Amino acid sequence: MTPKHATTDHPIHEILSRRWSPYAFADREVAPEDLRALFEAARWAASSYNEQPWSFIVATRREPEAFGRVLSCLVEANQVWARRAPVLALGITRETFARNDRPNAAARHDLGLATGNLLAEATARELSVHPMIGILPDRARELFGIPERAAALTALAIGYAGDPAALPESLRERDTAPRTRRALAEFVFGERWGTASKVVR
Amino acid sequence: MTPKHATTDHPIHEILSRRWSPYAFADREVAPEDLRALFEAARWAASSYNEQPWSFIVATRREPEAFGRVLSCLVEANQVWARRAPVLALGITRETFARNDRPNAAARHDLGLATGNLLAEATARELSVHPMIGILPDRARELFGIPERAAALTALAIGYAGDPAALPESLRERDTAPRTRRALAEFVFGERWGTASKVVR
Numbered sequence A, B: 001m002t003p004k005h006a007t008t009d010h011p012i013h014e015i016l017s018r019r020w021s022p023y024a025f026a027d028r029e030v031a032p033e034d035l036r037a038l039f040e041a042a043r044w045a046a047s048s049y050n051e052q053p054w055s056f057i058v059a060t061r062r063e064p065e066a067f068g069r070v071l072s073c074l075v076e077a078n079q080v081w082a083r084r085a086p087v088l089a090l091g092i093t094r095e096t097f098a099r100n101d102r103p104n105a106a107a108r109h110d111l112g113l114a115t116g117n118l119l120a121e122a123t124a125r126e127l128s129v130h131p132m133i134g135i136l137p138d139r140a141r142e143l144f145g146i147p148e149r150a151a152a153l154t155a156l157a158i159g160y161a162g163d164p165a166a167l168p169e170s171l172r173e174r175d176t177a178p179r180t181r182r183a184l185a186e187f188v189f190g191e192r193w194g195t196a197s198k199v200v201r
Helices: A032-043 A064-071 A076-082 A107-124 A137-144 A169-175 B032-043 B064-071 B076-082 B107-124 B137-144 B169-175
Strands: A054-060 A087-094 A128-132 A150-159 B054-060 B087-094 B128-132 B150-159
Touching: A032 A054, A032 A107, A054 A064, A054 A107, A054 A150, A064 A087, A076 A128, A076 A150, A087 A107, A087 A137, A107 A128, A107 A150, A107 B107, A137 A150, B032 B054, B032 B107, B054 B064, B054 B107, B054 B150, B064 B087, B076 B128, B076 B150, B087 B107, B087 B137, B107 B128, B107 B150, B137 B150
Parallel strands: none
Antiparallel strands: A054 A087, A087 A150, A128 A150, B054 B087, B087 B150, B128 B150
């Protein structure tokens, strides 16, 4: 149990309670078979009409040119720490259905489901992932040729959690502070919005 | 191994490969402690700026009035089968940050992450969940008093998978057909959009 192990009010599976998003990454590569398993996990996520609207662009530090391009799609505040991760990825959604080009209201949600699977598989393999929304989607489109109907929404820093002491002071505390969440009664409602469900009372 | 166990190209954790979304639900209640654990799992999902933009409205068949109201927020094609589930829920996102009311681009994505955790915990407990995007968000707002800055995006049917023979013929096949997904090389790219990453070649 580290301070990053969730203090849950009700028991949940350990690959969910152990998950957290570090800023500090160890200088250690991710084995290709582990990386493949992360995307295989994403592959089997639920998706509306089995549309699978997600795509990923991946680069490891062994490919410095591609890695640098993905890194340059992050906002500067994220580049500071994410450059130390051995693997970076962009999470991309297709906003319309492939079969009829109509808007897919579930597109971003389903990228979230796929990414959730990826995070769970990573945790099972003692890997850590830090998802980011602070990216430059237009730059990603330009650098990687992302087509019009798709858009980069997230980035992922993937690797092994590292020593927070290596972080700039402004970030260090985030990797050592306990994790906090709203209470169940604040977001699981029953009869009406704002009224806690009997299930969680 | 049922036909619904994913045929993965690379090994992944069994709570991810076993997950699928049934149309047929057994006539069996979900224990309150199991239901609480599902939302506890959602609670600890990653979220951008720890905003936790998700909320849920939950009703069990033991509360017929509330259950009927949630059911009436689904499109008719979903009501046909979802009425047999012992538990229904609505998934709601807050589209702006609580602290400054600016748009949260991650809102739907993060509801997806929370729902992904819920699905994983359900699978660990031998429960099944069928997420839906086919809902009537305006009706949900009216019936449950969902505030302006939030919106219902999804519904979840929760319970134990049932006998597909009990389904209308049009749905039966969906519960017995093998699961299919795009190949990794079709959505994990490297140098450029459309070019498979070395990781998955």
